[in-house]
Structure formats: C-alpha cells, structure tokens
Amino acid sequence: MPDEHRSRSVTRADVARYAGVSTAVVSYVLNDGPKRVAPLTKERVLDAVRVLGYRPNAAARALSMGSADMFGLLVHDNRNPFFAELCHALDQASADRGRSLLIVNSDRSQVSTAEQIRDLVSRQISGLIVADVLTASEQALVESLHIPSVIIGQFGETEGLRSIGVDFCAGARSAVEHLIGHGYQDIAFVGSAARFDERERGWTEALSAARLPLGRLVHTPFSYEGGYDAGVRLVEGDRLPRAVLAASDQIAIGMLAAFGERGVRVPDDVAMVSFDGTVVADFVWPRLTTAVQPLQLMADTAVHSLIDGSEDRSYQEFTAQLRIRESCGCPTPQH
Structure with missing residues (x-):
C-alpha cells in the first residue's frame, strides 16, 4: 500500500483519486448501482480498492x-x-x-x-x-x-x-401416538422443567386419549449432558419404561449414550422418539425417529x-x- 495511506484509514475519496474517477462512481461500483459503470472503469476502481486496502464503513453506508x-x-x-x-x-x-x-x-x-x-x-x-x-x-x-x-x-x-x-403439542402428540401404535403402554417423557413445555402437554394428551397411565416424567436441561443424566436416572429407577419421548434430539442422543454404556438396547428394551429433526439425528445408531421442525x-x-x-x-x-x-x-x- 502507498506510504501516504499507512498512517490513516483509507477513504472513498482516496479510492476515487487513485482510480481517477468521482466518489459517486466508486459508490456505484461498490454498491452495484444504481448507475451502470463501464467494465474498464469498474476494474480500475476495484484495483484501487485492492491496492489501497479500502474497507467500506458498513455503518456509514447503512446511514447513507x-x-x-x-x-x-x-x-x-x-x-x-x-x-x-x-x-x-x-x-x-x-x-x-x-x-x-x-x-x-x-x-x-x-x-x-x-x-x-x-x-x-x-x-x-x-x-x-x-x-x-x-x-x-x-x-x-x-x-x-x-x-x-x-x-x-x-x-x-x-x-x-x-x-x-x-x-409443539400436536407434534409431540403425533410422536406418542406413533409409539402407542407399536403397542407400547409405559411411555416416559424427558424434557425441561424451566417452563411448561407444550411437548409435555402433547405427551399427556396422547396417553390420556388412549386411556393409558402417564409414564415417568423426567426434567433435565436441553443438552447432551442433560439427556445422559436423564438416561442414567431412567436405568437406575424402579423399572425401565418401554418407550420415551425426548423433547429434543440433543436430549435423545445423550440418553442413547447412557443406555449404550449400561447395556440397554434401543429400541429392543426402550423405544425412543425425539423432537426437532436436526441433521445429527440421522448419524447416530439407531437413527432417531423425530418430529421435524420446518426450519427453512x-x-x-x-x-x-x-x-x-x-x-x-x-x-x-x-x-x-x-x-x-x-x-x-x-x-x-x-x-
């Protein structure tokens, strides 16, 4: 970069002088309009930007x-x-x-x-x-x-x-109904206690509609560690539920780790469905049946x-x- 520009920030006026054009032309090139700039002139401006190391001030541009x-x-x-x-x-x-x-x-x-x-x-x-x-x-x-x-x-x-x-309620209800369709009757729910979760309500509604008792309710943080801890608690409880609805894929994957370490097979011993539909749900084994949120x-x-x-x-x-x-x-x- 030329020495005269080393001690201070390069301005749009510097770029214009170097390229031999007006500051308006520099603006047209950098903003891709509103006026068209001839290809050779545009190349001169972009070359000046590269040589001088000009970095547009985004905030100033926004204000203008x-x-x-x-x-x-x-x-x-x-x-x-x-x-x-x-x-x-x-x-x-x-x-x-x-x-x-x-x-x-x-x-x-x-x-x-x-x-x-x-x-x-x-x-x-x-x-x-x-x-x-x-x-x-x-x-x-x-x-x-x-x-x-x-x-x-x-x-x-x-x-x-x-x-x-x-x-969330309808999505969880659909997931639990799918588990009930397999013939599972003892279905637990693992989710957050931070606030009432509509997924928990969907779990409750699905079991009540099927005239099944509510399974075990485990509250845990939305994290891999939280899922792992919930899995340990389920394994160490009086009896293992036949199926679980996990409030997130992250919780479910943590539970898979806890179950695997303790010889609990999924879905043979405990079936599982989760919520969210993140990419990682397809890259664990067994792959997770999950209620997919349409993120895009x-x-x-x-x-x-x-x-x-x-x-x-x-x-x-x-x-x-x-x-x-x-x-x-x-x-x-x-x-």
Whole structure:
C-alpha cells in the first residue's frame, strides 16, 4: 500500500483519486448501482480498492442508504445443534434476499439480553430476529425500538410482536401416538422443567386419549449432558419404561449414550422418539425417529416478514412432521 495511506484509514475519496474517477462512481461500483459503470472503469476502481486496502464503513453506508442491508439475530446458544441449523437457515434466507446476518448469543453471563438487543440495534440493522425466550421487560424494549422484529421458535403468541413457531403439542402428540401404535403402554417423557413445555402437554394428551397411565416424567436441561443424566436416572429407577419421548434430539442422543454404556438396547428394551429433526439425528445408531421442525420454511417466513415491513403482530404456527427411523422400533426405511 502507498506510504501516504499507512498512517490513516483509507477513504472513498482516496479510492476515487487513485482510480481517477468521482466518489459517486466508486459508490456505484461498490454498491452495484444504481448507475451502470463501464467494465474498464469498474476494474480500475476495484484495483484501487485492492491496492489501497479500502474497507467500506458498513455503518456509514447503512446511514447513507437510510437503512442497513443487515439483520441482527439474537440466539440463545448457537452451539446447540437445533439453533446452529436455525442460524444457518436464517443466514441462507437473508442472503437469498441480499441481506447479511449478524449473530449474537444471548447466553453471555457478562452482558444482559437487553444490552445485547440495544447493541444490535445501534449497529444500524434493518431488522431484528430473536430466537430466545424474552422476559416481559425485554419484549417491551423490542417494541419500543420501532424496528421490524420477529420472534422465532416460540410456544405461542408473543403479545405485541410478530412471532413464528411450531405446534409443539400436536407434534409431540403425533410422536406418542406413533409409539402407542407399536403397542407400547409405559411411555416416559424427558424434557425441561424451566417452563411448561407444550411437548409435555402433547405427551399427556396422547396417553390420556388412549386411556393409558402417564409414564415417568423426567426434567433435565436441553443438552447432551442433560439427556445422559436423564438416561442414567431412567436405568437406575424402579423399572425401565418401554418407550420415551425426548423433547429434543440433543436430549435423545445423550440418553442413547447412557443406555449404550449400561447395556440397554434401543429400541429392543426402550423405544425412543425425539423432537426437532436436526441433521445429527440421522448419524447416530439407531437413527432417531423425530418430529421435524420446518426450519427453512420458518426462516424464509421470518426474513420475508422483516423485508415486508408490515405491522402484522400475529403468531404464525407451523406443523412438525414425524420422520420415521429405527429408534421407535420401525424397520429400516427403504430408499
């Protein structure tokens, strides 16, 4: 890079001088419009950008355009396989519409969720996606910011905000009905105690409708470790249930590890169904029968709602589809 530019940040004016064009032409090249630039001129500008090491100021560009081409995503923990796939689906949906996605995890202990929301909005994002459960005060904060927002992965309506989710109760009910169809009568549920889970309600409704007693209820964190611990507790209990509904694939995989270590065979001794439909569910053995959340469809809907900019504050619910594999006792699907 030329010496005169080493001691300070390179500006758009520097690029224009180097390329022998106006700053407006530089803007047209970098923003791919609105006016067309001749190919040779465009190449001169791009060469100047490379030589000078110019890095456009995204925030300034956003301000000059009146809005940013970037969405902000607040997600609880993107190490979780479900949230990782949701992040990828949202990123793809954003990119398909010419937007980028800034992802922030809300489980940071040193920064509150409210602070993270304010920080995201300060970066001139044009829309906010929240993949986490908000408190009443956090919801009020999002409403007060007057920025297109959508809450995704909810159990139901989020008052005052656009929200998207899956009918967890119906999905769980379908999964338990499938287990009942195998003739299993003692069916346990393993899920979170953090708040009432619609999946637990679906388990209860399916067993009650079939006039079967409720099986064992085990509350555990949504993690591999939580699933492992739940599996140990089931094995060390008075008796092993004949089948289990796990509230997530992550919990189910942790349970598979605990069962395998203790000689419990799935599905011969304990059949299992889970929830979410993450990719990893197809790469354990036995593969998991799981209620699949339509993540790409949900992501496309969320991004469309931000771009559309409507004042709609409704809740949109999708259906989870049961994907049959071997963990429930069904034979290996034929391809």
